[in-house]
Amino acid sequence: MAKPNKDTLLDWYRQMVLIRRFEERCAELYQQGYIGGFLHLYIGQEATGVGAVNALRKEDHVITAYRDHGIALARGLDVNAVMAEMLGKRTGTSGGKGGSMHLADRDLHMWGGYGIVGGHLPLAAGIALAAQYQEKDEVVLALMGDGSTNIGYFHEALNLSAVWKLPVVWLIENNQYGMGTAVERASGAKELNRRAMAYSSEDGSGMKQGPRIDGMDVIAVHEALSEAVEYARSNGPILVESLTYRLEGHSMGDPQRYRTKEEVEGFQASGPIGRFREYLLENYKSVDDAALDRIDAAVLEQVNEAVAFAQASDDPTFEDLISHVYVD
Amino acid sequence: MADRPITYREALSSALREEMRRDERVFIMGEEVGVWGGTYAVTRGFLEEFGAKRVRDTPISEMAIVGAAVGAAMYGVRPIAELMTINFAFVAMDAIVNSMAKVRYMFNGQYTVPMVIRTTTGGGKQLGATHSHAPEPIFAHFPGYYVAVPGTAYDAKGMLKASIRDDNPVMFVEHSTMLQRRSEVPDDEDFVLPIGKGDIKREGSDVTIVTYQKGLEYSLIAADELAKDGIEAEIVDLRWLRPLDIDIVIESFKKTNRCVVVEESLPMYNVGAEIAAQIQLHAFDYMDAPVQRVAAMDIPLPYAGKIEAMALPSPEKIIAAVKEVV
Known part of the structure; x- marks a missing residue:
C-alpha cells in the first residue's frame, strides 16, 4: 500500500477538525434547545472514524451505530444537510425524520446510523450478501461500539458472515465504556478482537482475527484498515479492534460517575487531533501552524454556514410526517 | 387458463x-x-x-x-x-x-x-x-x-x-x-391477488363473520350448521391484517347488522378488538347487537390434546356466538 501523501494527510486533518468543531457546535445547540432527543458525541474518536472510512473505496459501504456524526462527515455527507438533520429540518439527510442517530446517504453508500445496539450488524451482513450475490467487488465496513459485542446480534451476524464468507470488516470502536460500564465489567474477553476466534477454525477458515490498533493514531488506523479492507475483499470477514476514548459523556447530560476527571484529562492531553497536528508539523517542512490554522478557520466557517443553513431551513410538514411509511 | x-x-x-x-x-x-x-x-x-x-x-x-x-x-x-x-x-x-x-x-x-x-x-x-x-x-x-x-x-x-x-x-x-x-x-404464472383486499367466502344476510385462516375453516363449517337453523352467515375472509380491508367488513355489516369475529389468537388486544372498534365507529347506526368475539382462551396452550382443543376456537363456539347476536 502506498503511503498517503501530504495532501491526503491534510485532508484527514481537516475531516477530524470538522468532526470536532461540528460536534462542539451541536453540544451548544443542544444546550440551547435547538437539538432534541439524544446526542452522542464522537469527540475523542475522530482518528478511528477518519482513518477507517478513508480506507474504503468509493463503491464500498459503511454502516455504524448511533454515534454516527463522525462517520457521516468522514464519508463526505453534506455538512449542511447533516446539521439540518440535527435540527430536525426538512433539508436534513433524512428530512428531519431520522435525527442525530440516523444519518444516511444512499448515494455515498453510508447506510446509516442505527439506534438499537447491535441492530445494524445483521444489516451489514445483508448488504455484503447483496454485494456478493450481485458479484460486486465491494466491502462493507461495519463499525460498532464495545457495548454491542455483548448482544446476540453480534454473535449471529458475525457467525453468519463467517459461514457465508461475506466481505465485511467488523470494526469494534473500543472507547472503554458501554454507556457507563467499563469493558472488563461487561465482557469475558478484555481484548475484544479475540472474539473472532469464536468464528474461526484451526485450519484458518472462518473469520480472521485482525489486530488491536491504536485508535487515537489516524495513520495507524488507516494502515490497519486498508489491509483489513483488502483482506475482506479477497477472503471474507475480519474483525479489528480500535482502542479509542470518548472524551465526552455517553450522551448529553451524562454525569460520568463511572470515571475520574483525571482519567479523562489524561486522554484529552493525548487526543487524536493534537497528536496528528504535532505529527504533521514534525514530519512535513511545508506544514506550519499557519497552514493548519487556515484549515481550522475554514472548517469553523463551514460549520457556521451549516448552522445558518439549518436554522434558515423549513421544518418538515404534515405531508413529510406521513410519507415514506410504505412505497406508494 | x-x-x-x-x-x-x-x-x-x-x-x-x-x-x-x-x-x-x-x-x-x-x-x-x-x-x-x-x-x-x-x-x-x-x-x-x-x-x-x-x-x-x-x-x-x-x-x-x-x-x-x-x-x-x-x-x-x-x-x-x-x-x-x-x-x-x-x-x-x-x-x-x-x-x-x-x-x-x-x-x-x-x-x-x-x-x-x-x-x-x-x-x-x-x-x-x-x-x-x-x-x-x-x-x-x-x-x-x-x-x-x-x-x-x-x-x-x-x-x-x-x-x-x-x-x-x-x-x-x-x-x-x-x-x-x-x-x-x-394455472397462470401471472396470477396475483391485490394486496389488502379481503374476500367474501360465503354470502349471507343474517350475520357477518369476520375471520381468516383457521377461523375461516371453522366458520365455513359453522355456517353450514347454522343454515340448517335458517341462519345465513356471510363470511368475510380478511386475507390481510395489514392493510386491513375495513371497507368489505363495513359493507357486509351494513347488510347484516350483526357481527362475530373469529380468530385463533389470544382474546386481549386482538383482531376482534380492532374490528369491533371500527364497526362502532363507522356503522354505529347499523348495530343490532354487540360484536361478539371468538378467540383462543386467555391462557397458554397445554400439551394434552383434549384440553388444548378446549382452549381453541371451534365451530361449536362460533355457532354459540352467532346465536348470541341473531
Whole structure:
C-alpha cells in the first residue's frame, strides 16, 4: 500500500477538525434547545472514524451505530444537510425524520446510523450478501461500539458472515465504556478482537482475527484498515479492534460517575487531533501552524454556514410526517 | 387458463418457484430451506433447481436471518427469509419492528425493502405453550410492512406472488395445519391477488363473520350448521391484517347488522378488538347487537390434546356466538 501523501494527510486533518468543531457546535445547540432527543458525541474518536472510512473505496459501504456524526462527515455527507438533520429540518439527510442517530446517504453508500445496539450488524451482513450475490467487488465496513459485542446480534451476524464468507470488516470502536460500564465489567474477553476466534477454525477458515490498533493514531488506523479492507475483499470477514476514548459523556447530560476527571484529562492531553497536528508539523517542512490554522478557520466557517443553513431551513410538514411509511 | 385443485403447500411451492424463475434477484434464506427441503416441504427440490446461491440454509439465528434480509433488500436483491414458525419470530422482533419496518421511514424514503418473511402460525398440534402461538395481531400492530394471512390454496398462491413482487416488506403467515387443504388455483404464472383486499367466502344476510385462516375453516363449517337453523352467515375472509380491508367488513355489516369475529389468537388486544372498534365507529347506526368475539382462551396452550382443543376456537363456539347476536 502506498503511503498517503501530504495532501491526503491534510485532508484527514481537516475531516477530524470538522468532526470536532461540528460536534462542539451541536453540544451548544443542544444546550440551547435547538437539538432534541439524544446526542452522542464522537469527540475523542475522530482518528478511528477518519482513518477507517478513508480506507474504503468509493463503491464500498459503511454502516455504524448511533454515534454516527463522525462517520457521516468522514464519508463526505453534506455538512449542511447533516446539521439540518440535527435540527430536525426538512433539508436534513433524512428530512428531519431520522435525527442525530440516523444519518444516511444512499448515494455515498453510508447506510446509516442505527439506534438499537447491535441492530445494524445483521444489516451489514445483508448488504455484503447483496454485494456478493450481485458479484460486486465491494466491502462493507461495519463499525460498532464495545457495548454491542455483548448482544446476540453480534454473535449471529458475525457467525453468519463467517459461514457465508461475506466481505465485511467488523470494526469494534473500543472507547472503554458501554454507556457507563467499563469493558472488563461487561465482557469475558478484555481484548475484544479475540472474539473472532469464536468464528474461526484451526485450519484458518472462518473469520480472521485482525489486530488491536491504536485508535487515537489516524495513520495507524488507516494502515490497519486498508489491509483489513483488502483482506475482506479477497477472503471474507475480519474483525479489528480500535482502542479509542470518548472524551465526552455517553450522551448529553451524562454525569460520568463511572470515571475520574483525571482519567479523562489524561486522554484529552493525548487526543487524536493534537497528536496528528504535532505529527504533521514534525514530519512535513511545508506544514506550519499557519497552514493548519487556515484549515481550522475554514472548517469553523463551514460549520457556521451549516448552522445558518439549518436554522434558515423549513421544518418538515404534515405531508413529510406521513410519507415514506410504505412505497406508494 | 384452466383452474386445477392443488394443496395449500403446492400453492406456496409453485408461487415461490415461479417467482424465482421470473426474477433472478429473488432468493430464499432460512433454517432448513435447502438440503432438508423446508420443514414443511415447501421448498423441496429447490436446492437442486436453483442452487445454493439462491436457496440458502442459515444457522439457527432468527435475528440475523431477518436483519440480513433487510440489509440485502436495501441493496438491490429480493430476499424471502423463512422463519420456521412464528413462535421464533419473537426472537427476531427487533429486526422486524426496528429494522424491516423502519429503515424506509427513518431515512426519509432513501431505501426500499422488498423482502418477504415466510412463517407458519397456529396451535392445535400438541406442541405445548411455546410452539403454539397465533400472534399475528402483534405483528400487524406496526406500520412499515404488510401482514398476509391466506386461508386457501388459491389465496396462498396469489397473495405470495403479490408479496414477492411488491416493493414493501411483507410478513407472510401460513397456517401450519392447512397445508393439505385443496382449492382450485389458476394455472397462470401471472396470477396475483391485490394486496389488502379481503374476500367474501360465503354470502349471507343474517350475520357477518369476520375471520381468516383457521377461523375461516371453522366458520365455513359453522355456517353450514347454522343454515340448517335458517341462519345465513356471510363470511368475510380478511386475507390481510395489514392493510386491513375495513371497507368489505363495513359493507357486509351494513347488510347484516350483526357481527362475530373469529380468530385463533389470544382474546386481549386482538383482531376482534380492532374490528369491533371500527364497526362502532363507522356503522354505529347499523348495530343490532354487540360484536361478539371468538378467540383462543386467555391462557397458554397445554400439551394434552383434549384440553388444548378446549382452549381453541371451534365451530361449536362460533355457532354459540352467532346465536348470541341473531
